[in-house]
Amino acid sequence: MKALVVDDDRVLADLIAFTLRHEGFQVQLAYNGESALRLWQDDAPDVIVLDLNLPKLDGFAVCRHIRAEADTPIIMLTVRGEDDDIVRGLEMGADDYVTKPFSPRQLVARIQAVLRRAGKAQVTAVAQVGDLFLDSGRREVRVGQSVVVTLTRLEAKLLHYFMVNVGHVLTNEAIIAYVWGPEGGDRDMVRQLVRRLRRKIEPDAANPLYIETVSGVGYSLVDRQPMQ
Amino acid sequence: MKALVVDDDRVLADLIAFTLRHEGFQVQLAYNGESALRLWQDDAPDVIVLDLNLPKLDGFAVCRHIRAEADTPIIMLTVRGEDDDIVRGLEMGADDYVTKPFSPRQLVARIQAVLRRAGKAQVTAVAQVGDLFLDSGRREVRVGQSVVVTLTRLEAKLLHYFMVNVGHVLTNEAIIAYVWGPEGGDRDMVRQLVRRLRRKIEPDAANPLYIETVSGVGYSLVDRQPMQ
DNA sequence: TGGAGCTGTGACAAAGCTGTGACAAATGGG
DNA sequence: CCCATTTGTCACAGCTTTGTCACAGCTCCA
Numbered sequence: 143m144k145a146l147v148v149d150d151d152r153v154l155a156d157l158i159a160f161t162l163r164h165e166g167f168q169v170q171l172a173y174n175g176e177s178a179l180r181l182w183q184d185d186a187p188d189v190i191v192l193d194l195n196l197p198k199l200d201g202f203a204v205c206r207h208i209r210a211e212a213d214t215p216i217i218m219l220t221v222r223g224e225d226d227d228i229v230r231g232l233e234m235g236a237d238d239y240v241t242k243p244f245s246p247r248q249l250v251a252r253i254q255a256v257l258r259r260a261g262k263a264q265v266t267a268v269a270q271v272g273d274l275f276l277d278s279g280r281r282e283v284r285v286g287q288s289v290v291v292t293l294t295r296l297e298a299k300l301l302h303y304f305m306v307n308v309g310h311v312l313t314n315e316a317i318i319a320y321v322w323g324p325e326g327g328d329r330d331m332v333r334q335l336v337r338r339l340r341r342k343i344e345p346d347a348a349n350p351l352y353i354e355t356v357s358g359v360g361y362s363l364v365d366r367q368p369m370q
Numbered sequence: 371m372k373a374l375v376v377d378d379d380r381v382l383a384d385l386i387a388f389t390l391r392h393e394g395f396q397v398q399l400a401y402n403g404e405s406a407l408r409l410w411q412d413d414a415p416d417v418i419v420l421d422l423n424l425p426k427l428d429g430f431a432v433c434r435h436i437r438a439e440a441d442t443p444i445i446m447l448t449v450r451g452e453d454d455d456i457v458r459g460l461e462m463g464a465d466d467y468v469t470k471p472f473s474p475r476q477l478v479a480r481i482q483a484v485l486r487r488a489g490k491a492q493v494t495a496v497a498q499v500g501d502l503f504l505d506s507g508r509r510e511v512r513v514g515q516s517v518v519v520t521l522t523r524l525e526a527k528l529l530h531y532f533m534v535n536v537g538h539v540l541t542n543e544a545i546i547a548y549v550w551g552p553e554g555g556d557r558d559m560v561r562q563l564v565r566r567l568r569r570k571i572e573p574d575a576a577n578p579l580y581i582e583t584v585s586g587v588g589y590s591l592v593d594r595q596p597m598q
Numbered sequence: 599t600g601g602a603g604c605t606g607t608g609a610c611a612a613a614g615c616t617g618t619g620a621c622a623a624a625t626g627g628g
Numbered sequence: 629c630c631c632a633t634t635t636g637t638c639a640c641a642g643c644t645t646t647g648t649c650a651c652a653g654c655t656c657c658a
Binding site: 252313 | 371443453457460461464465466473475476479480482484486487488489490492509522523
Binding site for chain 2: 607
């Protein structure tokens with residue numbers, strides 16, 4: 143498990159590194175934003191502990207840059223009381239904020255919580271909504287008592303996103319961001335993917351029961367109870 | 371998007387509920403652990419804001435119980451300085467800790483960060499004025515106890531603008547700027563759109579109850595109380 | 599009183615959205 | 629490397645939404 147620690151206060155950075163190594167992490171240290179971005183690129187850490195106040199390229203810029211390209215969990219460090227900074231950073235994509243001074247124990251616990259969360263979001267999830275049963279690991283779905291159907295990578299990803307947000311409308315933009323990530327995509331790609339997914343799970347894709355179209359907005363998964 | 375707020379401090383609980391409702395959440399309140407567990411079971415909230423110090427069944431017990439059975443994101447509230455509690459709660463499965471006192475903005479940003487990591491889409495706006503209920507995400511409106519009506523993109527946009535400014539006259543120019551933006555538009559377009567919206571929400575569009583005309587100026591939404 | 603302006607309405611053309619088909623390009627596995 | 633599968637791209641059809649124009653009725657003012 144690799145951590146990148148970024149803080150221009152070398153004493154604090156070393157202390158954090160020591161704490162994390164004690165917890166079993168491999169730690170890389172950066173004392174400014176440029177080094178941080180380089181190490182992030184070269185090393186692909188599992189979590190980043192990122193101080194807000196860095197010389198030149200500050201913590202916000204680093205967070206923005208990383209978040210534009212990856213999902214790496216980011217925990218930001220800030221001085222007590224800077225509410226605006228906390229809100230701004232969280233909205234920008236940070237996962238947590240720890241206010242200096244803090245105890246090493248709390249930092250570790252927060253890192254573990256963030257990793258737990260991030261791991262949960264990625265790992266094989268078995269989801270059930272109404273009579274849809276999805277095994278994300280195997281990329282298999284069963285509708286009620288029908289046979290198991292194998293989905294492609296993107297189909298499974300989309301269905302999972304629908305199921306996590308059952309009952310809510312997912313805009314085309316949100317679907318694109320979730321399924322295709324930073325490279326993005328367009329409406330035509332969404333349309334094709336929805337069509338392919340409907341073909342696999344709907345009893346009649348021309349009259350869908352599960353995946354509803356919301357014209358001009360996107361799509362929504364309906365919670366259909368088990369068919370009798 | 372549903373939130374469950376648990377705090378024996380009723381004033382604070384109500385304040386949090388108000389804040390979250392303003393962000394578009396549907397909020398359920400519990401003032402003790404037993405009610406919290408019941409509501410969690412019955413209501414399946416998307417996120418739980420859980421105070422540590424509750425009478426009888428405390429926040430830890432509630433967290434432990436929920437975490438044993440579900441992945442629902444849990445944000446715990448604690449009094450400043452209780453490092454042991456924070457670490458203990460995070461290790462037990464809480465997703466985040468917010469220390470009292472805190473700003474509503476920060477709480478919301480932390481909730482959004484946790485939901486984001488869980489793959490949950492952004493909350494969409496719901497609005498209520500009198501007996502008009504608008505779900506902007508689905509582009510659906512319900513008038514009192516009548517059936518849900520689907521609006522077009524522009525109709526929903528206009529109705530939302532009316533509802534946010536209920537009781538105020540919106541000039542044609544303001545409506546044009548809001549609905550059509552930089553490309554602009556003309557009075558005829560406003561007229562048509564108002565007509566179409568009236569057709570969908572007014573019991574009798576020829577004698578409108580909700581959308582009043584202010585000749586030479588624009589239109590205004592009237593706050594009509596629920597019909598008996 | 600007549601003309602101008604405003605508002606509501608009807609009707610139709612233009613624009614937009616969605617689903618579908620087909621094929622090329624990209625990807626992954628043996 | 630080859631082949632099968634998946635994904636992306638483009639074209640088209642059908643339906644819905646929006647814009648535009650014409651007209652009628654009402655109000656106000658010179």
